[in-house]
Amino acid sequence: MITGIELIKACSAIGAGLAMIAGIGPGIGQGYAAGKGAEAVGRQPEAQGDVTRTMLLGAAVAETTGIYGLIVAMILLFANPFI
């Protein structure tokens, strides 16, 4: 017999996995930013510093939802109020 706590832990493990699917987004978005950054530096090498700064700033914003997903996954794994 699977106990109630075991079942909640099992579902939390699946939930943590589901939450991380969010990582698809930042990966695609930041990859696009990196590509455009590389393109811009290739065209205007003297603007490399400015381009890199803008790219990193934008990519940092794009990271947020990936971090949200990670936080929810970590809560489910390590600070789960249901267990």
Add this chain to the structure above:
Amino acid sequence: METNFIQWFFDFIMGYEPKVIIACASVLGAGFAMIAGIGPGIGQGYAAGKGAEATGHSPKDSKNIISTMLLGAAIAETSGILALVVALILIFGNPLVTSTGGMVVIASSALGAGIAVIAGMGPAIGQGYAAGKATEAVGINPRNSKGVTLVMLVGQAVAQTTGILALVISLILLYGNPFASMEGAFIIVGASALGAGIAMIGGIGPGIGQGYAAGKAAEATGKRPDQQSNITKIMFLGQAVAQTTGIYALIVSLILMYSNPFV
């Protein structure tokens, strides 16, 4: 064979305390909700790319470019934050834990509430595209940045609609659940609660499409600032048509909730 599995599944979960099953559904729902984060990631990344490109073209305008990029990206964040809020409600402040009503129905509602906000992926992708296009337009001609930013913001606001509708359905499932008091077989009522949430995923499409329209409108305004009002008019018209399937999803969700023909 199929029926046997469903019967086995319900026999299995009926062996547990309701609060265990509701907790299980809540943590799964929280996980589903966070899938919405795909949207802001893609959209804001696109904006970042356009920002980097525009900065490369005209490094002296980088201040204008960055402020348009960040403003647009901030709007594109909305749906991600809404999904996070729903996930945290499901985990820490779940009103369904103490709700009266059948276990299967309440558990399905928790799952549905999480699944509904996945819709936020669409608006975020669309708004990010609009942010990128506006950033590009500001880079090309910083003098038009005011009009471009305005068109971007108005277009993004429309693109948010389906995300908000999904949030509303999610909150109804959490706080004003009509299924809890619904008469009928638990499997039908429970599946209806799940279906009400799943239907809202349809909002992904209008969100992406309306955001694309907003982006193209911002681009066009950058090229022809004198045509701003005409451009905005056409954008609204197209966005209204793109909204229809999102409204259909809402209608189906509301029918399942308030005039369900199966119960």
